[in-house]
Amino acid sequence: MRGHVGARRRNTWQRAAVLQAISQAPCHITAEELHDRLRRTRPIGLATVYRALDAFVRDGVLEPAHVGDGKVRYGLAARHHDHLVCLHCGAWEALKACLVPRLPRRLAPGFKVTGHQVEVYGYCARCQAATA
Amino acid sequence: MRGHVGARRRNTWQRAAVLQAISQAPCHITAEELHDRLRRTRPIGLATVYRALDAFVRDGVLEPAHVGDGKVRYGLAARHHDHLVCLHCGAWEALKACLVPRLPRRLAPGFKVTGHQVEVYGYCARCQAATA
DNA sequence: CCTCAATATGATAATCGTTCTCGGATTGAA
DNA sequence: TTCAATCCGAGAACGATTATCATATTGAGG
Secondary structure: OOOOOOOOOOOOHHHHHHHHHHHHOOOOEEHHHHHHHHHOOOOOOHHHHHHHHHHHHHOOOEEEEEOOOOOEEEEEOOOOOEEEEEOOOOOEEEOOOOOOOOOOOOOOOOOEEEEEEEEEEEEOHHHHHHOO | OOOOOOOOOOOOHHHHHHHHHHHHOOOOEEHHHHHHHHHOOOOOOHHHHHHHHHHHHHOOOEEEEEOOOOOEEEEEOOOOOEEEEEOOOOOEEEOOOOOOOOOOOOOOOOOEEEEEEEEEEEEOHHHHHHOO
């Protein structure tokens, strides 16, 4: 990783576009999906998208989420990142309700909490039916 | 993914070794770490380790955990998978206490919950000090 | 105890998300 | 306007995981 938490960022249309696209996405989105959307308007490099996402995460604007499919998804830091994940087929869906409404502010000495993500594991209805 | 939830599994020393090594590990472990440990005793293929892990996850014996470093960690399904993750340097540490003691059994129609993982995001003490 | 089809293993190639490299373009403070 | 710091884009490199495939093992049935 490079840069600093409070490092000076330059304003470029690429970063503005990344942030705007993410804020308009219905839910968490991958770097590649973001790249595809942005490219429909103007040419933009994939590496640039990744760099912008990394910078926003460092600045606390975006938060990453993992669903176990090998891709990192990004969303605004204020949004929830709770998912149901099927251990059999890997299918996942976002949960509307937040499972951890009151997160302790001091979980470890000096650690400043800014957000969280919950992955709930189990078996989806379809996989259960297929093996009943 | 291959295999079935209730598929017939054969007993091989490789799978037994994988399960034993994981149950003895102090905390969540990656496939590569597992492979290195197992290889100290007997030769075993990395692909075999991955296949065994996948099978155990499908059978509900193991659960995956993600810390955002691009590697999947595995642990017994009963264990907690709560982590503090620094958004700046990527450092992480496991939490002893479980943040979601009472998970609702019915989050979605037909979904059978077996476990969960919480990632708490923020900034570690060192990164805060470095940019104060 | 044998047979044999189903399944597992291992070495390695392939995949694919992500990061790195580097020459050239932009930004913004002075 | 100047210019150093920073960013961009294209593609190579990287690394974790998965696929391939020939061979070996397992275990239910005879």
